[in-house]
Amino acid sequence: MDFALNDEQQMLQASARRFLADHHPLARARRALPWSDPAQRTLWRGMADMGWMALLLPEAHGGLGLGCTEASLLAEEAGRQLLNLPWADSAVLLSLWLAAGPDAAPAALRDAVQGTLAGERALHCVAEGDAWWDHAGQCSDIAVVRGWHDPQAPLQIALHPAAELPAAQAFDPTLRQAPAVAAPLQWHTVDIAPAPRAHARAAHRLVRAAELVGVAQAALDMACAHARERVQFGKPIGSYQAIKHQLANAWMGVDNARLSVLYAAAALDGALPDARFACAVAEYTAIEGALQSTRTALQVHGGLGFTWEHDAHLYLKRAQHVAARLGGASHVLGVVETLALA
Amino acid sequence: MHVGYSAEDEAFRLTLREWFEVHFPRFRARWPATPDPNELGWRRAWEDYVCQAGWSGLGWPARYGGKDWPLTRQAIFHEEQARIGAPLGVNIIGHGILAPTLIHFASEAQKARYLPGILSNREIWCQGYSEPGAGSDLAALSTRAERRGDHYLLNGHKVWTSFAHIADHGFVLARTDPAAQRHKGISFLLVDMKSPGVRVEPIRQITGEADFNEVFFEDVRVPLDALVGEEHGGWRLAMAAASFERGTYFIPRQVRFAQEVDALARLAAGTPRDGGSALQDPHLRRDLARLAVDSHVLRLKGYRALTHALRGGPPGPEGSSTKLHWSESHQKLLNTATELLGERALAGPAPIGADPQAAAWVRDYLWTRAETILAGTSEVQRNILAEQMLGLPRS
Numbered sequence: 001m002d003f004a005l006n007d008e009q010q011m012l013q014a015s016a017r018r019f020l021a022d023h024h025p026l027a028r029a030r031r032a033l034p035w036s037d038p039a040q041r042t043l044w045r046g047m048a049d050m051g052w053m054a055l056l057l058p059e060a061h062g063g064l065g066l067g068c069t070e071a072s073l074l075a076e077e078a079g080r081q082l083l084n085l086p087w088a089d090s091a092v093l094l095s096l097w098l099a100a101g102p103d104a105a106p107a108a109l110r111d112a113v114q115g116t117l118a119g120e121r122a123l124h125c126v127a128e129g130d131a132w133w134d135h136a137g138q139c140s141d142i143a144v145v146r147g148w149h150d151p152q153a154p155l156q157i158a159l160h161p162a163a164e165l166p167a168a169q170a171f172d173p174t175l176r177q178a179p180a181v182a183a184p185l186q187w188h189t190v191d192i193a194p195a196p197r198a199h200a201r202a203a204h205r206l207v208r209a210a211e212l213v214g215v216a217q218a219a220l221d222m223a224c225a226h227a228r229e230r231v232q233f234g235k236p237i238g239s240y241q242a243i244k245h246q247l248a249n250a251w252m253g254v255d256n257a258r259l260s261v262l263y264a265a266a267a268l269d270g271a272l273p274d275a276r277f278a279c280a281v282a283e284y285t286a287i288e289g290a291l292q293s294t295r296t297a298l299q300v301h302g303g304l305g306f307t308w309e310h311d312a313h314l315y316l317k318r319a320q321h322v323a324a325r326l327g328g329a330s331h332v333l334g335v336v337e338t339l340a341l342a
Numbered sequence: 343m344h345v346g347y348s349a350e351d352e353a354f355r356l357t358l359r360e361w362f363e364v365h366f367p368r369f370r371a372r373w374p375a376t377p378d379p380n381e382l383g384w385r386r387a388w389e390d391y392v393c394q395a396g397w398s399g400l401g402w403p404a405r406y407g408g409k410d411w412p413l414t415r416q417a418i419f420h421e422e423q424a425r426i427g428a429p430l431g432v433n434i435i436g437h438g439i440l441a442p443t444l445i446h447f448a449s450e451a452q453k454a455r456y457l458p459g460i461l462s463n464r465e466i467w468c469q470g471y472s473e474p475g476a477g478s479d480l481a482a483l484s485t486r487a488e489r490r491g492d493h494y495l496l497n498g499h500k501v502w503t504s505f506a507h508i509a510d511h512g513f514v515l516a517r518t519d520p521a522a523q524r525h526k527g528i529s530f531l532l533v534d535m536k537s538p539g540v541r542v543e544p545i546r547q548i549t550g551e552a553d554f555n556e557v558f559f560e561d562v563r564v565p566l567d568a569l570v571g572e573e574h575g576g577w578r579l580a581m582a583a584a585s586f587e588r589g590t591y592f593i594p595r596q597v598r599f600a601q602e603v604d605a606l607a608r609l610a611a612g613t614p615r616d617g618g619s620a621l622q623d624p625h626l627r628r629d630l631a632r633l634a635v636d637s638h639v640l641r642l643k644g645y646r647a648l649t650h651a652l653r654g655g656p657p658g659p660e661g662s663s664t665k666l667h668w669s670e671s672h673q674k675l676l677n678t679a680t681e682l683l684g685e686r687a688l689a690g691p692a693p694i695g696a697d698p699q700a701a702a703w704v705r706d707y708l709w710t711r712a713e714t715i716l717a718g719t720s721e722v723q724r725n726i727l728a729e730q731m732l733g734l735p736r737s
Contacts, residue, residue, distance in 0.1 A: 001344065001345070001346065001347055001414055001417075001645060001648055001649060001652065002343060002344045002345075002649055002652070002653075003343070003344075003345050003642070003645035003646055003648070003649045004343065004646070004649045004650075004653070005343060006343050009343065069343060220732075224732045224733060224734060227734055228733060228734060228735065235735075236734075236735050238728070238732075238734035238735055239734065239735040239736065239737050240737070241721070241724075241725070241737055243734075244724065244725065244728040244729075244732075244734050244737070245721070245724045245725075245728070247728055247732055247734065248723075248724035248725075248727040248728045248731075248732070249724070251727055251728075251731055251732060252663065252666065252667065252727070255663055256639045256667070259639065259642040259643065259646060260638070260639060260642065262642075263345060263642050263645075266343060266345045267345070270345070270346075272345070272346075277638070278638070281634075281635050281638050281639070284635055285635065285639065333628060333631050333632070333635075334631075336631045336634060336635060337627050337628060337630070337631035337634075340630065340631055340634035341607065341621070341627060341630060341631070
């Protein structure tokens with residue numbers, strides 16, 4: 001039993017934290033730079049140079065052959081800095097689809113992943129039928145996916161160049177999204193077995209949950225720093241239990257989420273029998289923990305937290321955004337319910 | 343990163359499981375059909391049985407008669423014992439807290455005197471910490487031990503002392519230097535509960551039972567060699583004593599929690615509702631799903647605590663985090679059960695009645711009200727987390 005990160009994983013975590021803090025501080029997230037900005041492309045290439053695009057690909061295909069544990073560590077750090085590039089889609093979902101059947105994969109998918117590995121293309125996946133294409137302004141291509149969430153339907157993708165899309169800042173102002181385009185698309189079938197297909201979907205959802213853990217932790221850190229410094233009635237407000245206990249509750253929420261994500265990642269990597277349940281719990285605790293932490297952070301900042309200039313709302317909105325993309329707390333609790341009461 | 347146990351440990355688990363599956367029913371057969379699971383006689387008898395079978399001193403060094411098992415195997419033992427539905431013992435303070443404290447801090451003479459009684463379960467221990475004026479603020483304690491030649495003269499009043507009415511000995515925090523600052527003048531004393539001047543008064547709880555006691559010390563003579571560690575150095579021992587169980591303390595509670603979630607689902611399935619069963623009620627199903635999440639998270643907190651203890655680092659937040667989550671989730675579980683029982687709950691918690699199943703749930707419901715109070719209230723746990731994990735200033 002060793003339910004904790006090993007030395008290599010801790011090093012990966014530390015280097016990702018340093019890299020993203022240096023290259024993607026919150027002030028930059030707030031500017032929501034478009035893909036056309038050279039700074040975004042430089043950052044993306046830097047991430048590729050760090051090996052982050054190759055993380056999950058097998059070594060035989062030029063990858064690092066690492067697992068969901070490492071991927072969720074990176075995602076947590078990305079969440080902490082509100083990274084606004086589609087790493088989870090490019091480096092997790094598309095890469096795992098390719099890895100599941102590299103020989104039968106359509107050329108479009110192979111080229112897309114090759115471009116990602118080189119740090120030249122950044123693909124964002126949307127489900128067919130989504131009204132909004134997130135990241136439309138912050139990727140090179142939109143990959144529209146058919147059958148993503150329906151294991152009975154064939155899995156197909158269609159690529160749409162993002163350059164001409166009318167992307168604008170959205171509910172989460174660090175993102176540039178566009179309305180879905182109705183134009184006819186050219187579909188490519190991705191023929192992979194049900195098990196790796198389910199694994200890819202679960203891994204992608206898990207790294208989004210991990211991203212929520214990072215968002216939650218960053219909001220909590222910011223709120224605690226404020227509570228230590230802000231003085232009212234002659235004392236730091238963090239000395240009052242009304243504040244302290246809210247923050248302790250938020251910490252509990254983040255702690256539950258981080259443990260659940262860590263275990264779910266190990267369960268996916270090790271194909272443990274309770275992996276599906278563990279993933280559902282990870283998604284649920286991550287959504288709950290992130291919403292609780294980011295809402296608490298806003299409250300602890302008082303009126304300051306309600307201003308556009310302050311960063312508190314950026315965390316709240318990212319948490320809300322990812323939660324919605326995962327289907328919301330009630331939806332994932334429904335999955336827990338189905339599995340627990342089966 | 344490795345979640346789970348090695349193949350050798352799993353094989354070890356199977357031998358333990360086999361032993362429990364043979365011996366627990368054999369032991370149980372000597373008791374009435376439905377023993378009250380909380381009755382101390384039953385709990386002690388099982389604990390005696392286990393100790394006499396040699397399953398005692400699991401983590402102690404062999405030179406004190408222990409088995410010197412690595413922590414992982416101790417964890418597996420506790421998991422398997424809980425899995426079979428065995429009751430918690432009555433000397434848990436002796437085995438879990440005092441014995442490792444003695445092994446670390448006591449003189450060889452003290453070890454020779456006290457460890458064999460714990461190993462065999464012949465001598466039961468209680469812990470004299472809380473006082474009427476020192477609950478959450480334990481360092482405010484005012485029990486005095488004055489040095490008088492070859493002994494201390496002990497005077498004071500302890501409260502919430504579990505097992506004091508059946509205990510042979512107690513370890514007591516007492517102030518030996520009233521002039522020193524709060525934490526500095528406290529000593530850790532081993533007190534014979536049969537000494538003249540020791541009076542134990544049971545406290546009747548909201549369950550109707552009396553698990554706790556008040557203990558009065560009136561001019562009790564405690565020999566000088568009953569001091570553990572240094573005089574006035576007791577606070578450090580008490581803090582260390584609380585950390586010895588950190589890898590395994592919650593294991594039986596976590597296993598039991600998972601069993602109770604299953605039992606609650608069965609209770610719901612057996613409760614008629616609108617022509618079907620309460621298990622079809624969407625609100626109840628959501629409550630059960632949330633409890634399944636809590637159960638899973640508690641298991642993970644247990645893995646973390648065990649991992650931290652195995653890696654040997656200083657105690658982290660795991661104690662407060664697990665305690666808070668367990669006690670509050672456990673209350674939710676029993677709140678849900680009591681609501682589900684409806685009228686059946688109204689007969690009360692006495693185990694001898696027409697509906698012992700409902701009585702057991704009601705008794706546990708009432709008991710869970712204590713769990714957010716004892717061993718550090720939820721409020722104290724939140725302060726600890728806020729101050730130690732989040733760096734917030736003391737109140």
